[in-house]
Amino acid sequence: MWKFLHKLASPPHFYDLSAKMIPWFAIIGGIFIMYGTIAGLFFAPPDYQQGDAFRIIYVHVPAAYLSMMAYMIMAISAGIGLIWRIKLSHAVAAAAAPLGAWFTFLALATGMIWGRPMWGTWWEWGDPRMMSELIMLFLYFGYMALRAAIDDTVKADKASAVLAIVGAVNIPIIHFSVEWWNSLHQGSTLLRDGGPAMPAEMLYPLLAMIFGFTLIFGALLLGRVRTEVLFRERRSRWVRNLVCAQEGRNE
Template sequence: MFGLANPDRFLRFTRPLMPVVWGLSIVLLAVATWLAFTAPEDYQQGDTVRIMFVHVPAASLGLIAYGALGVSSFFALVFRHPLADAAARAAALPGAAFTALALITGSLWGKPMWGAWWAWGDARLMSVLVLFLFYVAYLALRASIEDETKAVRAAAVLGLVGLVNLPIVKFSVDWWNTLHQPASLIRADGPAMPAVFLAPLLTMMAAYGLLFLAVWLTAIRTEIVRRRVLSIRARRALEA
């Protein structure tokens, strides 16, 4: 990992991986979509169960992306890892998009199942909303500070603070009595769903994971190029 901290080495290492990761993510996404639409209706939820094939992977990736942002922020703040800030910044926008998708699809599922688009007293819903707000705050903070050094430090601190919310999101359904259903995938006694629903769900989660990896690596590579362009412009401005 530390060997890839060198931007040139990182670019060389990831260049051949990009078409592979993008290609696999697109293929898996197509397969997962086909499995989701060909799965049978649930005896209670009917066709509404198909929303879960989008909602659950999106919510999971929202957490994973913030975990990547938080860990990268730690290395940027403590160890001054050369690519850590770029990795944290690159994870923010796709992470926010996945979290927003989880909130939207959760509301679409909640209306027919709960009779309401939103439940303000539900711990899972509120903690995911807080997660989304951390993403928005991180992006806004980075955009509002012109000094790159100060922006890196302030954003890294905010990224680390937001890590506190991740276990709250994960265990909120266990710690409090909420409308949101408890975990049905990662359980001590195994997944609480039939294979006909488990297969498309796991395939979609794998597709989302590869899609995030592809977007993340592409964004990091773009950030490296952006910083090099800014450095060249600044050097030419000084020479002029």
């Protein structure tokens, strides 16, 4: 186990392994998303209250879940990088931030599109989950801005890792404090006592979408980490060998 982890943390090995993993993630994720989209849009029954407008949850819920998941991945790998000084995990944190910010944006945008016909407003200040997502987006912006402001990669890695960890400690507090407001957002339908309050024809496409989004996120993340690793190791021998081999093949 330790040997495997140790090997995984070495950039050339990761570069080879991820090349094999990405197609699997992308293909399986793509299949799940295809099933979820078709079943969710055409076969799931319309909601008795919301009609067809509810179908945006098939994008909204996976995006909202991934926006938090990406922050967790970012903070944990930043912490691992800070404590055990593993270069690769700093690259993972750096690659996860823009992806997380985009998923946060997607969750906010789909939430606003849904809120317009349902609540009659694009933006509801009193809703705690909207506010938490917005603050989350600001946290991502702060993280990326700090990274961009420091020229030295090693220093940028460490400083932004401290910020990511401080942010991770604060996220539950932020969430609780906005929760203190009166809520308009409907309670969670999926995670509650007594099982999900949703018929199976609606639920299975949603679960498929969540799973498919996660796999696609994994594929995108691995792809970004690969480019990040290549850039960071651009002066090392294995990258030079790689480029030379590539050029030899092209000639």
